[in-house]
Amino acid sequence: MSTETSASQQIFVTVALNAWEQWVSRAGKVFESLSDEQMFTEIVPGKNRPIYLLGHLLVVNDALIAQLRLGEPDHSNLRDTFITQPDRAVAELPPIAELREAWKTTHARLTSLFQQLTPEQWLERHSTISEEDFVKEPHRNRLALLASRTSHAAYHLGQLQLLKK
């Protein structure tokens, strides 16, 4: 592969990684800025509270570690509380401070793992598609999963912003 081509492939990856960092960092800042009372206030009556969205985004993003075949996630024990079950189904939530700290640690780990992948590795399959299907659908690769999780973070960030005065 020529140096020029390799450089252009790296740019495609940089675009996706920059988008990821930007949206995740925006969401992280909102979670930092909300008071404890706001963290437990439903954005719309009957809908999710920010504390749930914090845990939800944390656990969904953490799950990328296994889905991208990069290792064991940190927070599989919270899947039931923040993915399988809806908000308010589980009475006992982890303390806000613990979730905020986990947010930082896990996203720092993700950033570090992402930086180790080459452009070619980003085009490899993720773990939720079989090798057989991947031959037919090569766009269902690691980068596609990252892009999907980036917009998923934006989706919930839009909801959180409705709490702003």
Add this chain to the structure above:
Amino acid sequence: MSTETSASQQIFVTVALNAWEQWVSRAGKVFESLSDEQMFTEIVPGKNRPIYLLGHLLVVNDALIAQLRLGEPDHSNLRDTFITQPDRAVAELPPIAELREAWKTTHARLTSLFQQLTPEQWLERHSTISEEDFVKEPHRNRLALLASRTSHAAYHLGQLQLLKK
């Protein structure tokens, strides 16, 4: 450039285009599904109404045509109403049916324009960065702008979903 490399570059573009189509199509379906009454109901008191978000996403996405240097946008005349001014600042909005029709036409045009770009062209600069700056920041390309608009659509879709019972 080898055929193999060119194919892998096309996959990077396909990932971004699939994500765009997916989120825009999800937003379009929500706008189709809301009643006229819901279209004029604030999602949260004092915040945007779906009619405004429909116009806002339409005009922001339409503006991509000029920002990606692909031609003249269809709806520059609506920029003031749906971008410069916040919701409820402009009393007279276009009819819902007209906005829904414009959504379909403009997004079909965008899809068609996007399909004409090669991977190399997606890595060219967009119109809001100077040629001088682009030399230093080659990741600020057309594809980055598309990815940003994709997550922007997801951001507002998240808000719209709060109207669901």
